[in-house]
Amino acid sequence: xxxxxxxxxxxxxxxxxxxxxxxxxxxxxxxxxxxxxxxxxxxxxxxxxxxxxxxxxxxxxxxxxxxxxxxxxxxxxxxxxxxxxxxxxxxxxxxxxxxxxxxxxxxxxxxxxxxxxxxxxxxxxxxxxxxxxxxxxxxxxxxxxxxxxxxxxxx
Numbered sequence: 001x002x003x004x005x006x007x008x009x010x011x012x013x014x015x016x017x018x019x020x021x022x023x024x025x026x027x028x029x030x031x032x033x034x035x036x037x038x039x040x041x042x043x044x045x046x047x048x049x050x051x052x053x054x055x056x057x058x059x060x061x062x063x064x065x066x067x068x069x070x071x072x073x074x075x076x077x078x079x080x081x082x083x084x085x086x087x088x089x090x091x092x093x094x095x096x097x098x099x100x101x102x103x104x105x106x107x108x109x110x111x112x113x114x115x116x117x118x119x120x121x122x123x124x125x126x127x128x129x130x131x132x133x134x135x136x137x138x139x140x141x142x143x144x145x146x147x148x149x150x151x152x153x154x155x
Contacts, residue, residue: 003030004030004033004108005029005115007023017062018123018127028051028052029108033108049089049093056089057086063126064082067126070129070130074126074129078126
């Protein structure tokens, strides 16, 4: 069975930490796809969906924090996209847990299309903005250096 999404440079925005988080999202979506395809059952699928939802929240928080700090002009619209997806998935999960629906390839297709489109359009614009503002492709060394400074510990 093929993956639902195969990571490629088409999904890269050029900011390493965000790209790495996107890879995790792709991996979780592929894991959910495998569970549905292999008929692992609703409990197993719901556990993976829970992990996907939780990681998505972490990822959205990371992106939104960086956008807010660097005064990204499209922040409000970008956050609205995040919120809309989060609300849709939570509604679906509620229906799944209550037995009103089941995990389906239709949901997987929706998530695949949403994620790839969001990365290739909204996140790519954001990535270009971040890189223009001097955010390195990888900001981890800058964060580590900042945390060594005494003023950071007082904050």
